[in-house]
Amino acid sequence: MNKNDALIPLSHSQSIQENFMNLPVEQRRNLFYVLARHDAEELFLNLSAPDQKDIFQVMTLPEQRSWLRLLAPDDAADLIQTFPENKRLELIELLDYDSQQDVLALLAYAEDNAGGLMNPRFIRLRPDVTVDVAIRYLRAQARGPIEMIHYAYVLDNEQRLLGTVSFRDLLLSLPNKLVSEIMAKELIVIHENLDQEEVSREFSRHALPALPVLDAEGHMKGIVTIDDAVDVVEEEATEDMHKIGGLQALTAPYFKVHFLEMIKKRGGWLTVLFISEMFTATAMGFFEKEIEKAVVLALFIPLIISSGGNSGSQASTLIIRAMALGEVKLRDWVRVFGRELLTGLTLGCILGSIGFLRILLWPGRTSLYGEHYLLLGCTVSFSLVGVVLWGTLTGSMLPFILRRCNIDPATASAPFVATLVDVTGIVIYFSVASLFLKGIIL
């Protein structure tokens, strides 16, 4: 929070929520129960499903009924989904019949597509009524806590979407015009099976507060509102970052993840990486004789393999993010390859030169590196060019290969790329060394 905020008093409900979020779970429950009903409702509606659950699960059944019915069907479905399978039906039965149908339909969708995000309740209008009739109809229809509804949807008899009318349009049009005359017919729609990442991209492309969701036959099934898109964008970014960082994506905030769960999500990948990294020991075993003859070669191994790893993780992070944002598509791989070839070569030459100068100008070079320090310098710098180029190409191409195999490109995590490059880096280094130093110190 910015320090200037102190000058503006937070609104009542804003400060309640602020305080609430800073409390540990038990104290949250206590605070919740001392709030006035209106404040408690305001707070409950603004909580995320896991935070709602913390309070909700210690309530009596009649209380649960009251609070569950407060929620819009999509939010109720989200809350119900936080409970184990066997508890869900019991909770669904607390709802009224209409909501039960809505929630059951929502639970059938995958959580991470448009269908799973959508709210099945929206305001329908017929095209052949006047604005005046529409307004009177809306006055009668709008009841209860309807989420962010500023649009009515104009449907034909088969529930096919013909157009949208904003409340603003209704308000500003002449009362005797027909809905079909004032409705917007240029529709931005999304399909119920569209992945949530694509859904949020549609919102960022079109500045609209809600998008209608259609099934394959063009029937309108519900709306997705933009506030869900914000959450999705954050969620997807977190997932990608966790993967890039080399762990399985956590699905809850840091402190909410159970210790064993944390070990599983981090230990799993760490073990896989560890076992792959064992090949470095095997690879180095092949060069044991060379190391024995020229121990000085061993000194530069960490430097060389880590440079490959670093350039690889830069490249993979860049490409993974560009893919997630839709900036780079699968078919762009040739262009990316060309660019990264040049980039890798340039970066390799920069590091290679620094490495060369490091060895050439080091004060105790003869005592530390022997009389052939110049050749050693060449070995290190040529290896660096090779390893950095190889790391850059591996890091940039791996996301394409993974996506081609329908695996999330973010799996090409920085540590994963680094591990891949480490083993080959050792082979590159010793091959270059034998080129320069064979018959001299090898």
Place this chain on the structure above:
Amino acid sequence: MNKNDALIPLSHSQSIQENFMNLPVEQRRNLFYVLARHDAEELFLNLSAPDQKDIFQVMTLPEQRSWLRLLAPDDAADLIQTFPENKRLELIELLDYDSQQDVLALLAYAEDNAGGLMNPRFIRLRPDVTVDVAIRYLRAQARGPIEMIHYAYVLDNEQRLLGTVSFRDLLLSLPNKLVSEIMAKELIVIHENLDQEEVSREFSRHALPALPVLDAEGHMKGIVTIDDAVDVVEEEATEDMHKIGGLQALTAPYFKVHFLEMIKKRGGWLTVLFISEMFTATAMGFFEKEIEKAVVLALFIPLIISSGGNSGSQASTLIIRAMALGEVKLRDWVRVFGRELLTGLTLGCILGSIGFLRILLWPGRTSLYGEHYLLLGCTVSFSLVGVVLWGTLTGSMLPFILRRCNIDPATASAPFVATLVDVTGIVIYFSVASLFLKGIIL
């Protein structure tokens, strides 16, 4: 895109935009000029500022005037901001007087706070008029392409915000009620200096399509709409990911970044990391004698230091993201330290056991590792426990230290942590080795 999408025809403007975004720059301009004016406008309004610029900068001045005036002031300011300082005034003069004032005011704000995101145009109402009068007033006032406005803001004579009224409320209320009677007084507001990351967090907390922006005295300055928040969330996540991946954050899509710019953003960090990593060569220089005596020790160096690096980058990624999402605060560092201590120890024991078994059960263990392979196994596995613990603690604490020093925690990139841990990893390894093997093979 989901394959089922093919079943629903995209809307006209949706498919135009789809096609447009897939074209290279020159072809985009050609397509733009053949579009009907209405379609071109629709497209232009939905483009990002850099994409608008591509088309805009090759237009004649009268064309530029027409297209710039199409944009809302905040979008016009964004477009103008893509041009160099000396060109901006010329562009501002293309606008009408009111818009000029708005744009100049917006350009004075930092781009990344609420003031820089906000639209200074919103609909004002007085509290003491009736709903009927308000609606007639709105009918007269609402003109031109106003962004996503579904709310009117009720201000007193000093421009202080008293409440908000949605168009829906106006539509559904009795015409003779006063605006002050139907307005919502529980206001969620943001301060003009609030950082954009916090602004987007406010949107994800409260399901509202727009938030009013106030100055320090409580005067209303404009509104920020939720579609800006979606863009901010993506932008901030990209920035963090790039930093975690070990490069300076790019500010444009992958293919739009100039080659030299790319080399600078990547080469800079890569060089810093490379120079730091040189300390590994220095550290290993200290242990040259030990390596000479027991070359077998060198075989496990990459394995050990990379395990430290991997566990460190996991931990730092986790904490950086949790901080960015507000899940972990600066004051939580003790709790995090405790948790990571336990986690690091557990992960270290897992990898240590695997490493121990690897050496113990390897077929050619005596010929490869010598007769003291058991002691070597102990050295490797105890080093692993130490290095993984150290990596985990370094990775998790570094973001706290950086934030404490007012540096972006995302600077604690995976490669940065790995480099830090590599040098200490070597020291840990050889210290443990001398403990187990002194007088035996050392």
